Structure formats: C-alpha cells, structure tokens
Amino acid sequence: MNWDTNLNGIPCGSQVKRTVQTKDGVKQYDEFQRDDVILATKCGKVIKSYWIPDEKRFAGLANGEQPIAWVSWPRHPGITNPESAPPHP
Numbered sequence: 266m267n268w269d270t271n272l273n274g275i276p277c278g279s280q281v282k283r284t285v286q287t288k289d290g291v292k293q294y295d296e297f298q299r300d301d302v303i304l305a306t307k308c309g310k311v312i313k314s315y316w317i318p319d320e321k322r323f324a325g326l327a328n329g330e331q332p333i334a335w336v337s338w339p340r341h342p343g344i345t346n347p348e349s350a351p352p353h354p
Contacts, residue, residue: 266336267336268305268334268335268336269334269335269336270333270334272331272332272335275302275316275332275335276300276302276337277300277316277318278297278298278299278300278315278316278318279297279298279300280295280296280297280298281295281296281297281298282294282295282296283295283296297318299315299316300315300316300337300338301313301314301315301337301338302314302315302323302335302336302337302338303335303336303337303338304323304325304326304332304334304335305332305333305334305335306326306330306332306333307330307332307333312325313325313338314326314332
C-alpha cells in the first residue's frame with residue numbers, strides 16, 4: 266500500500282445507471298455510487314471514508330478539512346467491473 270498525496274486524484278464516486286423492474290415496466294435511473302477510500306488526517310488518524318457530494322466533503326472530516334494522503338479501499342478480487350458491484354448500503 267502506497268499513500269498518495271495528490272489530493273486531486275482521490276476517487277470521489279460516480280453516477281451509474283440502475284435498472285429496476287416495476288409494476289409499470291422497466292425503469293432506469295442514475296444513482297451516485299461512492300468510492301470508499303482510506304484517508305490519513307493531519308491529526309494522525311487513518312479512517313475509512315467516502316465523498317459526500319451534497320456537502321462537498323469527505324465523511325469523517327469537517328467542512329474545509331482536507332486529508333494529507335489517501336489510498337483506494339481495496340475491491341474484491343472477483344469484481345473486475347466496479348459498476349457491476351452491488352451498491353453501497
């Protein structure tokens with residue numbers, strides 16, 4: 266695991282298309298799928314986090330607070346396409 270200090274490269278999630286079967290037929294909608302990351306904070310903590318788009322901040326950090334480094338949360342080795350992964354709770 267190598268820490269990355271390029272804060273512009275932190276994965277923040279993406280909009281993915283979801284399809285559901287309803288009583289009225291098939292419906293598609295866009296859903297935000299977060300990307301989990303591990304953040305190192307200036308106070309010496311290491312936390313699991315994700316971007317909160319509506320608040321424009323990472324979970325566990327205050328507004329305006331920035332991590333000092335990050336790494337991607339590892340994905341299951343059997344999932345090759347992140348968009349096919351089950352949504353986060």
